[in-house]
Amino acid sequence: MSDATNDGQRFDRLPETPADRDVEGRASRREVLDWWHERFGIAPETFEGYTFWEKGAGKIWIFNGEASDPSRVEAIGMTFLRTRQEHWKPTTRAVQRFGHLATRNVIEVEPAAAVCFAAGEDQERPEWDGDWGYLVVSHEIGGGTAPIGVGLYLYDELRSVVPKGSRAELPAVDRE
Numbered sequence: 265m266s267d268a269t270n271d272g273q274r275f276d277r278l279p280e281t282p283a284d285r286d287v288e289g290r291a292s293r294r295e296v297l298d299w300w301h302e303r304f305g306i307a308p309e310t311f312e313g314y315t316f317w318e319k320g321a322g323k324i325w326i327f328n329g330e331a332s333d334p335s336r337v338e339a340i341g342m343t344f345l346r347t348r349q350e351h352w353k354p355t356t357r358a359v360q361r362f363g364h365l366a367t368r369n370v371i372e373v374e375p376a377a378a379v380c381f382a383a384g385e386d387q388e389r390p391e392w393d394g395d396w397g398y399l400v401v402s403h404e405i406g407g408g409t410a411p412i413g414v415g416l417y418l419y420d421e422l423r424s425v426v427p428k429g430s431r432a433e434l435p436a437v438d439r440e
Contacts, residue, residue, distance in 0.1 A: 270321060275331075275340055278316040278324070290318055291347045299345075299352055304400060305367030317341075322348025326358070353398055356413040356430055363400040363411030370400045371415065371422065378403035381424045382412055384431045390420040398425075 268286045270276075278293045279285045285292055293316050297308040317325045317340055327341030342361070346353040363370070371392055373381060380387055381401055394417075401415040401422070413430070416423040 270318070273319075275317040275319045275325070278318060289322075289348055291322075291324060291345075296324060296345060296347075300354075300362075303352075303398070304354075304363070304365075304369055306362060306365045310362065310365060314341075316344070318347075322346055351397060353425075354414055356426055359400050359411050359414050363402065364409070366400045366411075369395050369397070370402055370411075371417070372402050372404065372409055373412075373422075375403065378412055381415065381422070382426060382431060384424045384426055384428065386421055386423045388420060389417065389422040392417060392420075392422070 270287050270290065276287070276290070278291060278296065280292060281294045282292045296316055297311060300306045300311075301308055311326070313328060315327045315330060317327060317331075319325060323343060324345040324347055325339070325341050326344040331340060342357050343355045344358045345355065371389070371394070377387060378401075396417050399415045399417050399422070400411050401413055401424075402409045402411045413424070413426040416425050
């Protein structure tokens with residue numbers, strides 16, 4: 265349980281609602297679920313059985329289950345969301361894990377664009393007529409679609425925000 269301060273070396277469970285908040289600026293579970301639903305159309309029920317934790321200023325982790333005292337561990341579950349900034353940002357791992365459930369703000373790219381995106385390259389996308397901001401970037405594979413990661417769409421450009429350590433060199437595809 266939190267002692268009403270944010271300690272970057274300790275995991276604190278998110279409060280259930282904003283009214284339960286005891287650390288100023290900390291997101292609540294309800295706000296996190298609402299954000300994923302409003303931004304990507306992912307139902308809050310998707311995250312039943314998961315707990316949410318903050319370590320540091322706005323780094324939200326998701327854990328499948330309960331933890332009685334995670335304060336002495338280095339990691340719990342996976343990083344999920346960055347808050348405490350102007351625009352909340354989903355992590356690449358979260359989008360790869362849950363992005364297939366998104367019904368809004370998903371941009372599907374063709375194979376050549378998927379290769380570029382996974383390699384960290386930005387690309388012009390003037391044809392996108394959806395929301396600006398963070399998007400789930402997906403591509404067709406094996407008869408379905410799969411999320412590649414998080415893109416940032418601004419001014420007709422899809423920016424790859426795939427972390428350098430997660431970038432992949434996919435097999436060459438004709439980029440013509």
